[in-house]
Amino acid sequence: MSTKVEKVMSKTITISPVSRLEGHGKVTIHLDENNKVAESRFHVLEFRGFEKFCEGRLMSEMPVITTRICGICPVSHHLASVKACDDALGVDIPPAAKKLRELMHMGQFIHSHALHFFYLSAPDFVLGPAFDPAKRNILGIIEADPDLAKKAIRLRKFGQNIVERVGGRAIHPVTAIPGGMSKPLSHEDRFVTSKELDDGLELARLALQIGKGVFEKYAEIVPRFAAIKTKYMGLVKDGNLELYDGRLRIINEDGKRLDEFDPKNYLEFLGEHVEDWSYMKFPFYKKYGYPEGLYRVAPLARLNVVEAISTPLANKELVEFKKLGGGHPVHETLYYHYARLIELLYAVERAQELIHDDEIVSEDVRVKVDRRKGEGVGVIEAPRGTLIHHYWADDSGKIERANIIVATAHNNAAINRSVNEVAKEFVKGGKIEEGALNMVEMAVRCYDPCLSCATHALGQMPLEIALLDADGKVVDTVERSI
Amino acid sequence: MTGRVSVATTWLQSCSGCHIALLDMHEELLDVLSAIDIKYSPIVDIKEVPKTDVGIVEGSVSNQDNVEMLAKFRERSKTLVAFGTCACFGGIPGLRNLFKREDLFRRGYIETESTVDGRVPAGPEIPALEEYVKPLNQLVQVDYYIPGCPPLSSTIKNTLVALVTGGKPEVKRKNLCEECDRTKKKMLVASRDFLTDSVLSPHELDHIDRTLCFLEQGVLCMGPATCEGCGARCLAGNMPCRGCMGPPPDAIEQGAKSINALASVLPAGGLMFQEDIVGVGYRYSLPVSIYPHLAKERGEK
Numbered sequence: 001m002s003t004k005v006e007k008v009m010s011k012t013i014t015i016s017p018v019s020r021l022e023g024h025g026k027v028t029i030h031l032d033e034n035n036k037v038a039e040s041r042f043h044v045l046e047f048r049g050f051e052k053f054c055e056g057r058l059m060s061e062m063p064v065i066t067t068r069i070c071g072i073c074p075v076s077h078h079l080a081s082v083k084a085c086d087d088a089l090g091v092d093i094p095p096a097a098k099k100l101r102e103l104m105h106m107g108q109f110i111h112s113h114a115l116h117f118f119y120l121s122a123p124d125f126v127l128g129p130a131f132d133p134a135k136r137n138i139l140g141i142i143e144a145d146p147d148l149a150k151k152a153i154r155l156r157k158f159g160q161n162i163v164e165r166v167g168g169r170a171i172h173p174v175t176a177i178p179g180g181m182s183k184p185l186s187h188e189d190r191f192v193t194s195k196e197l198d199d200g201l202e203l204a205r206l207a208l209q210i211g212k213g214v215f216e217k218y219a220e221i222v223p224r225f226a227a228i229k230t231k232y233m234g235l236v237k238d239g240n241l242e243l244y245d246g247r248l249r250i251i252n253e254d255g256k257r258l259d260e261f262d263p264k265n266y267l268e269f270l271g272e273h274v275e276d277w278s279y280m281k282f283p284f285y286k287k288y289g290y291p292e293g294l295y296r297v298a299p300l301a302r303l304n305v306v307e308a309i310s311t312p313l314a315n316k317e318l319v320e321f322k323k324l325g326g327g328h329p330v331h332e333t334l335y336y337h338y339a340r341l342i343e344l345l346y347a348v349e350r351a352q353e354l355i356h357d358d359e360i361v362s363e364d365v366r367v368k369v370d371r372r373k374g375e376g377v378g379v380i381e382a383p384r385g386t387l388i389h390h391y392w393a394d395d396s397g398k399i400e401r402a403n404i405i406v407a408t409a410h411n412n413a414a415i416n417r418s419v420n421e422v423a424k425e426f427v428k429g430g431k432i433e434e435g436a437l438n439m440v441e442m443a444v445r446c447y448d449p450c451l452s453c454a455t456h457a458l459g460q461m462p463l464e465i466a467l468l469d470a471d472g473k474v475v476d477t478v479e480r481s482i
Numbered sequence: 483m484t485g486r487v488s489v490a491t492t493w494l495q496s497c498s499g500c501h502i503a504l505l506d507m508h509e510e511l512l513d514v515l516s517a518i519d520i521k522y523s524p525i526v527d528i529k530e531v532p533k534t535d536v537g538i539v540e541g542s543v544s545n546q547d548n549v550e551m552l553a554k555f556r557e558r559s560k561t562l563v564a565f566g567t568c569a570c571f572g573g574i575p576g577l578r579n580l581f582k583r584e585d586l587f588r589r590g591y592i593e594t595e596s597t598v599d600g601r602v603p604a605g606p607e608i609p610a611l612e613e614y615v616k617p618l619n620q621l622v623q624v625d626y627y628i629p630g631c632p633p634l635s636s637t638i639k640n641t642l643v644a645l646v647t648g649g650k651p652e653v654k655r656k657n658l659c660e661e662c663d664r665t666k667k668k669m670l671v672a673s674r675d676f677l678t679d680s681v682l683s684p685h686e687l688d689h690i691d692r693t694l695c696f697l698e699q700g701v702l703c704m705g706p707a708t709c710e711g712c713g714a715r716c717l718a719g720n721m722p723c724r725g726c727m728g729p730p731p732d733a734i735e736q737g738a739k740s741i742n743a744l745a746s747v748l749p750a751g752g753l754m755f756q757e758d759i760v761g762v763g764y765r766y767s768l769p770v771s772i773y774p775h776l777a778k779e780r781g782e783k
Contacts, residue, residue, distance in 0.1 A: 028607060043607045045547060046495055049586035051594055053577040057761040060683040064724060065765070068574040071499020071632060119505070119525060137526045142512065150509065157508040168719020170506055171499045171632050172726075175719045178685040182720040183692065271598040274591050277605035281597065290598070369685050390595065396755060397683070403595045 012468020027440055028277075029423045030468045035430035038470075040420035042412070042444060044280035054402045059085055059393040060178050060371070062402070066389065067172040069406070072115065074172045075108035075163055076382030076407070077389070079244070084389040085178040087264070088376025091369045096362035097180035100166050102244045103354045104173065105380070107162025109243065109347035110200065111170075112383035113299075113340050114159060116448045117207060118152035121337060124442055125214040136438075148210075155203040158196045162351060165189040180366030190361050197352045201313075204341075204348045208317065211341040218334065224425075226333040226418035226443035229253045231285060231295035233410065234302035235263070235381045241302060241309045241318075241346060243381040249305045250285060250295060255329050258287070263379035266388055272405065283410045294417070297385030297410040298447065299339035304329040309342075311349035317342045333418050336446040371397030382407040384448055411447045418443045430469075487646045488534040490522035491565070492555060494548040495575055495615065496541030498524070500566035503632035507639055514639060517646045533558045536645055542568040542575060542769065543616045545609040556622040561645065564624045565638075567631040569617060571728040571736075572769030574631070576615040577761070579768050583611055615769050626651050630712055631726035631766060637711065654711040657730050658723050661714040662705055666695045669747060681752030684721060696722040697747050702757050707733065707740035725766050735771045737763030 016026040025044055032038040050069060057065060063081040067074035079101055086093060119138045127136050127144065135143070142149040160170040166185060167173025175182045215222060231253060235246035249260040250269070261269060273282040273290040284293035295301070304325075309315040321342060324330045330339075354360055373395040379388050385407035392401040422443045426436035468474055493501060501524060507514060521532045531551075537559025543549055556562055567573045578586055592600040604610075618624050628641050628651070641651040668677050678700030684690050687699060696703035696717075704725035705717075712727050729736035740763045744753065753759060764771050 026607065041607070045608055046545060047586075047590060047611060048495060048544070048575045049578040049581065049590060052581050052586045052589040055589075056580075056758060058683060058758045060685055061724075061758070061761065064721075065574060065761075068497050068499070068631070071497035071502045074497075074499065115502075115505070134526075134528060139515065139520060139526070142515065146512075150512070153508050153511070156505075160506055160508075168721065169715045171502055173719075174716045174721040177721070182684060182690055267595055270596060272594070272596045272600075273598060274600045274603060275605075276601065276603050277607045279603055279608055281591070283596070286598075366685075366690075368688055371683065371686065398758065401595075405596055 012474045014474065025444065027419055027444070028468055029419075029427055029432075031427075031430060031470065033470045035469075037420065037423045037427050040416060040423045041277055042415045042419055044278045044412075047279040051402050051404055054399050057399050058371075058397050059088060059391055059399050060397060062389070062391065062399065063176055064172070064174050066404070069404075071171055073108060073112055073382050073384065073407075075104055075167065076380055076387050078167070078173050078176055079105055080378040080380040080382075080387045080389040082176040082178060083245075083378030083380065084376040084391050085378070086376065087378060088374035088391055088393055089178050089369050089372060090374065091179050091367060093180040094362070094364050094367065096184070096359050097365045098245075099354050099357060099360055100181050100185060100365060101176055103185075103351060103360065104163055104166040104176070105244050106347045106351035106354065107159045107166065109343065109383055110159030110204075110351070111156050111163065112159070113344040113347065114152060114156040114207070116383075117211065117337065117341060117344070118149075118156070120448070121445055122152075122210075124438070124445070125218075125337075126210075151203055151206065155200055155207065158200040158203075159347075161196060162193055165193060177366065179369040182366070184363050184365045185361050187361055190355060194352075194355050197348060197355060200348045201345075201352065204345045205313070208341040208345055211338060215335070215338055222332050222334045226421045226446065227331060228333065228414060228417045228421060229331045230414055230417075231258065231288075231293075232301035232304040232329060233285075233295045233297050233386060234305040235379070235386065236260070236306055239307040241306045241314075241343075243347075245380070248379070248386065251305050251329065253329070253331075255304070255325070255327070258285070263386075263388070264377040266377065266379065266390075266405075270405070272409070278412070280409055280412050281405075282413045283405055284413070291413060294413045295410065296414045297407060298336065298383070299343050300330065300333075300336045301385065302381065303339045303342065309346055311346055311353065314342055314346035314349055317345060333443065333446045336448070340448070371395075384408050385410050408447070415444055415447050418446065486517060486519040487536060488521050488532075489518045489536045489538060489642075490531060490534040490555065490559060491520070491524070491538040492522070492531075492540070492551060493524060494539060494541035494551060494569070495544035496566070496568050496573075498540070499632040500540040500569075500630075500638075501525075503566075503630075503635050504638055506635040508635075510635075510639060514642055518642060531555060531558055534560070536561045536563060538563045538565045539569050539618060540565045542572045543612065543618065543621060544575065545611050547609040549612070549621065552618060552621055561625045562618075562622065563626045563628060563641070563645075564618045565628050566633055567629050567726055567728055567766050570619075570627045570629045571767040572615050572617045573766055576617075576767070576769040577765065579614045580760070583613060586611075617769055620769070627653075629709060629728045634711070634713055653731060654709055654727075655730055655732065656710045658705040658708045658710050658712070658714060658727065661710045661712070662695075662717050662723075663714070664695045664717060665693055666698065668698050669695065676749045677747045679749065679752075681748050681756040683756075690720050692720050697744070700748065700752075702744065702748065702753070702762055704736070704740055704762065706743035707736050707763070724762065728767050736767045737771055 164170040237246035390403040703722035
């Protein structure tokens with residue numbers, strides 16, 4: 001096992017592929033004349049073109065086409081898409097349908113957050129970032145702690161089971177349609193889900209407990225690791241954490257509210273910048289322009305923008321979490337993991353509330369709605385942040401135009417800055433220090449970027465770090481090899 | 483441990499859903515892992531593709547990086563498996579073959595309503611886009627196919643078990659109607675008339691019948707033109723088939739087969755004006771279709 005460092009005549013470091021991410025990515029680190037880190041870039045390498053090839057498709061088919069943007073959070077796309085359809089057709093869905101959709105969404109949060117913590121990030125924390133790369137993965141955890149691995153598998157399974165029972169399929173669900181849901185939840189499925197969630201609650205608490213232990217262990221590096229102060233954005237409902245339907249709130253670095261708006265008006269507030277070196281765009285807050293309008297989304301951001309969580313256990317954790325900021329937002333990037341685990345607990349609690357509500361098995365789950373010309377926006381909090389679908393349909397129900405801003409993209413500029421912070425620390429004298437490779441990747445992984453989503457526009461990402469000199473020549477590339 | 487079959491997995495242009503389906507074996511994954519040794523995978527930190535007994539590739543080929551990765555996998559795997567519908571037939575991202583690259587880029591990076599001062603990314607760090615999305619077998623030889631978007635976890639398991647024990651994975655040949663338990667009434671009676679007067683989307687029906695064939699309800703269903711093997715889950719979810727398993731192996735192509743099957747049961751005008759024949763018929767298999775305009779653009783006859 002060795003780390004391969006290719007020496008070339010100049011100054012860029014490349015890490016490729018960045019592993020344990022959902023998609024393909026690469027990092028380049030650019031040096032100045034004095035061999036000091038000047039800038040770091042996280043490159044997303046694929047583009048798929050959904051916004052173009054959806055033109056001409058039936059709008060009512062969008063909820064089952066756009067799921068294929070991402071196999072990890074297909075529920076987010078399914079629901080943001082169907083909400084955009086409802087909006088365009090001007091239909092109010094029955095309360096039971098809304099509850100079923102939210103339940104499906106909670107199922108996905110359980111699966112996705114458990115996946116990220118146990119399968120993708122825990123290897124760094126439980127086994128340690130310096131652990132043998134050949135075994136620093138979920139398989140290593142299975143070997144080191146089979147009991148924990150089984151619990152991780154079980155928790156994620158409960159989430160996927162909910163999606164399957166409500167959505168028809170665990171991956172790429174189909175039941176959310178304009179006007180509601182295509183089928184109700186059966187009493188049998190309700191009963192089984194309820195049982196699983198009792199067990200799930202214990203597992204989510206265990207995950208949080210493990211997480212907190214880890215954050216204590218790393219308490220010293222947390223404040224400086226990839227830390228940046230930014231604005232934050234997320235959905236809220238009456239000041240509470242909200243993942244399915246609410247208003248978008250933006251706060252500044254000190255926690256002061258900058259805006260709170262109906263997400264349908266997102267175009268007034270949010271813009272997307274394009275760089276030549278990445279297929280992922282860079283959303284920004286329009287009032288401040290780019291790059292000053294940089295903000296962050298996803299678990300850390302959501303917990304920063306809210307005042308409370310509506311479920312008791314998660315709210316208790318939120319109070320403790322907020323103390324870390326001492327009246328200000330919690331800016332420490334590594335605490336994305338902490339916030340994610342609090343949300344995991346919320347998702348289980350919220351799913352329990354929904355499943356215990358008798359209306360969840362109501363047969364009244366849809367209203368008939370006819371196609372018509374219209375424009376609609378659907379916004380939802382995906383596991384990785386705010387997701388926006390916006391469609392324009394003609395009178396035959398076909399898509400004329402589609403605009404999609406995915407969750408990971410909002411964090412694009414922040415990921416670059418976080419990587420730069422880590423690079424400054426670990427790149428010395430024009431060389432990458434031992435251990436820097438995985439540190440850079442750990443910075444990226446905090447955001448749990450989903451590059452499949454990010455590049456709905458063209459595709460995916462592996463990680464590679466390149467070190468470039470002031471003239472833009474490659475000095476150093478780093479890859480791990482056996 | 484000796485005797486374990488070495489496996490490498492990767493994703494090209496894809497949504498990662500097939501890999502999630504692999505994880506969705508849940509506890510059974512632990513049994514499978516006792517028989518296979520995963521040497522390389524997106525969930526593992528090793529960065530160089532090793533030589534293995536089995537290479538499993540999710541996704542279609544869309545850019546130069548994909549082309550290179552696929553070539554490496556073919557060269558270094560004794561057996562190459564096309565994992566999922568994108569790898570087998572191109573999948574939904576294959577719909578981009580309907581458009582020119584410039585138009586795709588212009589929409590994505592310039593015209594989109596939220597984009598400010600856009601331009602098309604073209605830096606040397608990012609791979610150039612191929613003209614067309616292609617399934618694996620248009621570039622390399624593929625030994626086995628696991629279709630599905632994503633494939634059933636049980637199918638993935640059975641395929642891995644077959645490969646580990648030296649057997650051959652089962653190939654499905656019938657169409658999805660074989661797996662669907664919805665009843666057919668009118669369709670079985672000879673008639674001069676179409677089944678319905680119009681073609682509708684499910685949300686336009688007064689009542690979506692959970693037991694009656696979708697075609698008899700006037701809803702386009704791809705079941706007759708789609709390979710079985712998915713468990714007809716969408717139908718159980720009270721939604722019509724959209725063809726994600728791809729065509730049965732003996733069908734020439736899915737879109738033409740669907741039109742052939744539907745033309746005699748649903749009103750042609752309705753199909754033309756109320757439906758999106760290209761976007762439904764070819765949703766998952768456009769890159770392997772003989773859709774004429776495309777074949778012409780590709781310079782084929």
